[in-house]
Amino acid sequence: MKLPLSEHRYGEHGVVLPPERSDANDALDVDLDRRRQLYRSMREMRTFEKRAYDLFMKQLVKGTSHLSLGMEAIAAGFGAAMREDDYTFATYRGHAHTLARGVPMTPVLAELLGRANGLMGGKGGSMHLTSVEHGMMGSYAIIGAHLTIANGAAWSAQYRGSGQVAVCFFGDGTTNIGAFHEALNYAAVYRLPVVFVCENNLYMEYTSIHDITAVPHPAADRAPAYGLESIVIDGNDADEVHLAAVTALDRARSGQGPSLVEALTYRHGGHSRADPGKYRPSEEVEAWKAYDPLTVYRERLVRLGVSEDELDAIDASVLALVDAATEGAIAGELPSPESAFTDVWADGGWSWRN
Amino acid sequence: MAQLSYRDAVARGIAQEMRRDERVVVVGEDIAGAGGVFKTTVGLLDEFGPKRVLDTPISEQAILGAAMGAAMTGLRPVAEIMFSDFFAVCWDIVVNQIAKTRYMTDGQVSLPLVIKTGNGGGLRFGAQHSQSIENWAMAVPGLKVVTPSTAEDVVGLMAAAIRDEDPVIFCEHKGLYASKGEVPDGEIVDSLGTAKIRRPGRDATILALGMMVPRALAAAEDLATRGIDAEVIDVRSLVPLDTRTILGSVARTGRLFTVEENPQLLGWGAEIASIVADEAFWDLDGPVQRITTPHIPLPSADSLEDLVMPSAESVASTVEKALQS
Incomplete structure (x- = not known):
């Protein structure tokens, strides 16, 4: 596996700049139809997240939300590599991972708006997107927990001999919580079919991961402690992510156990709605915005012979989809008052006494 | 068997x-x-x-x-x-x-x-x-x-x-x-959310859980020798909670005691006392009394642990004193 961080230029005081633009990855073994699919998938995530942001500004989305703007290549690259019945476990920054499993946009957006036609009827919200029928086993909002839960789904798949793999996405900040270490050891001991994907966007929340982590690569440098290979990939290159995903999924499916993949990326915005991200050096932000996964990929497709018109048409059709989802979400009814009292228990109710 | x-x-x-x-x-x-x-x-x-x-x-x-x-x-x-x-x-x-x-x-x-x-x-x-x-x-x-x-x-x-x-x-x-x-031999399948009356009685209801159940039963036997006929209910399930059995017992005896091993604040007995106050207040002939471990961590020494946890003796004496007052 290539280690693009070795090619990175470092600014002072923890500033990390993206790799130089290059056409080297044009030659990666990803066929053009798959590449079109990856482009479209990333465009869906980008357009959806921008719309989610706009709806925040209009105060239609309440509470908080954590956007994946700038990080789309990871969700898209893995999403396209997964089998239909594989399991996704995501964090509160999980909109893109939800869309990557083919969950329709309208219920996802309606969930953000707290509507009855939301993915969970308005009872989960932005941080807990779940669609079991699509293998989207949940978005988890307490750092670290879902690595252990992904292990359980992988254990179940192993026990049932189903060949399914659990893929678990998390941020760089997760690598410093105990559950991360418990989960990695556990997965390695039982050779579970699970792929852990660290989306290293260089900041845990508001603090540079570099400043508060004992090793340079928060995930990859910990991998050898659990008998796993150190893998660092360019998380802004959808092809590189996709091939790493295929490799890790194959390994898990063939009984060779877990992988830990550290994908370097950058979020274009702050940690959450409340955060303008001012703690980041402007030199760094500008460099990474220029190394935008969609820009990088669009240029590659053009070099490989896909016409600008075709790419524009994809963009337009995605925009129409997001517009329709916006209309559908805004038109959604508010949840019924009764729905606050359903599904505490398997019998559908909330009663705790006779 | x-x-x-x-x-x-x-x-x-x-x-x-x-x-x-x-x-x-x-x-x-x-x-x-x-x-x-x-x-x-x-x-x-x-x-x-x-x-x-x-x-x-x-x-x-x-x-x-x-x-x-x-x-x-x-x-x-x-x-x-x-x-x-x-x-x-x-x-x-x-x-x-x-x-x-x-x-x-x-x-x-x-x-x-x-x-x-x-x-x-x-x-x-x-x-x-x-x-x-x-x-x-x-x-x-x-x-x-x-x-x-x-x-x-x-x-x-x-x-x-x-x-x-x-x-x-x-x-x-x-x-x-x-x-x-x-x-019993063979398959046994019980029901969650059901309490059991371990010892029927007329004068007082004693609710207990876990190891407090045998202690409450011992207390009831002791009380019987002094003319107090206590009913002992094994709560068994806190969620779901079998309030029907508990409220039915309180309606018959008019007195309620909880025996809780947990420290006092917000023990399960407090919730039951609240339910009984809300729904069975007029059935009561006296205040609900909770017998708990005091609000302290459990000490290690046997003499101290025995001192602070509810015992058959402390249950019996609390019930007897309450019923005589």
């Missing part, structure tokens, strides 16, 4: 369900090869093999997370948290994840799992290995909580817990593991 120890009843209940349902798997620290530090899973590895009975690292979050992920994808795990005090290191998985996921996903996810745990004091283990944590779990919507007090109930409630579609915290009282009781 055979005499069975409370600890052997745990393994019998689990084995009964493992035989009928191959989705049932067991995980925990030292539970396979060693049969559990409290010997509550002896024989399971031999009968069901290492695929279904797994020793884990000391990683409580990983254990419960694995149970949750397995439950949401088709298995019915029984996970052990060796001492209930250790819930404190994995409470996120219990409270934020297991308890809330069905609700947050609008019913998409089912979590049919059991977390069994060695709970309670009396064994001189000190403040970090003796707590009664039922009320921690009871305070969280989405968790069922049971504490059996007899070997027969252990088998039947374990079977009910494993068959239940919801997560169940199964508190085994460490102080009862060595106790023995008659257990």
Whole structure:
């Protein structure tokens, strides 16, 4: 596996700049139809997240939300590599991972708006997107927990001999919580079919991961402690992510156990709605915005012979989809008052006494 | 019918369900090869093999997370948290994840799992290995909580817990593991959410849980020699709570006492006292009285632990004094 961080230029005081633009990855073994699919998938995530942001500004989305703007290549690259019945476990920054499993946009957006036609009827919200029928086993909002839960789904798949793999996405900040270490050891001991994907966007929340982590690569440098290979990939290159995903999924499916993949990326915005991200050096932000996964990929497709018109048409059709989802979400009814009292228990109710 | 120890009843209940349902798997620290530090899973590895009975690292979050992920994808795990005090290191998985996921996903996810745990004091283990944590779990919507007090109930409630579609915290009282009781032959399946009247009586209702049940029964026998006929109810299940049995008893006796091993503040008896005050106030002939461990951590020395935990003597004297005043 290539280690693009070795090619990175470092600014002072923890500033990390993206790799130089290059056409080297044009030659990666990803066929053009798959590449079109990856482009479209990333465009869906980008357009959806921008719309989610706009709806925040209009105060239609309440509470908080954590956007994946700038990080789309990871969700898209893995999403396209997964089998239909594989399991996704995501964090509160999980909109893109939800869309990557083919969950329709309208219920996802309606969930953000707290509507009855939301993915969970308005009872989960932005941080807990779940669609079991699509293998989207949940978005988890307490750092670290879902690595252990992904292990359980992988254990179940192993026990049932189903060949399914659990893929678990998390941020760089997760690598410093105990559950991360418990989960990695556990997965390695039982050779579970699970792929852990660290989306290293260089900041845990508001603090540079570099400043508060004992090793340079928060995930990859910990991998050898659990008998796993150190893998660092360019998380802004959808092809590189996709091939790493295929490799890790194959390994898990063939009984060779877990992988830990550290994908370097950058979020274009702050940690959450409340955060303008001012703690980041402007030199760094500008460099990474220029190394935008969609820009990088669009240029590659053009070099490989896909016409600008075709790419524009994809963009337009995605925009129409997001517009329709916006209309559908805004038109959604508010949840019924009764729905606050359903599904505490398997019998559908909330009663705790006779 | 055979005499069975409370600890052997745990393994019998689990084995009964493992035989009928191959989705049932067991995980925990030292539970396979060693049969559990409290010997509550002896024989399971031999009968069901290492695929279904797994020793884990000391990683409580990983254990419960694995149970949750397995439950949401088709298995019915029984996970052990060796001492209930250790819930404190994995409470996120219990409270934020297991308890809330069905609700947050609008019913998409089912979590049919059991977390069994060695709970309670009396064994001189000190403040970090003796707590009664039922009320921690009871305070969280989405968790069922049971504490059996007899070997027969252990088998039947374990079977009910494993068959239940919801997560169940199964508190085994460490102080009862060595106790023995008659257990019928054949399959036993009990019902969650049901209390049992262990001793009928006319003059007072005494509610107890876990190891407090035999102490309450001993107190009732003592009280009987002094002309007080106390009814003893084994609450067994805190969530769901069998308020019908409790309120029915209070309607007959007019007096209510709770015997709780937990420290006083927000013990389960406080919730029941509140329910009785709301719904059975006019049935009462006197104030509800809670007999609890004082609001202190449990001390280790035997003389001190015995001093602070409710005993048959302290229960009897409290009831007698209250009824005579």
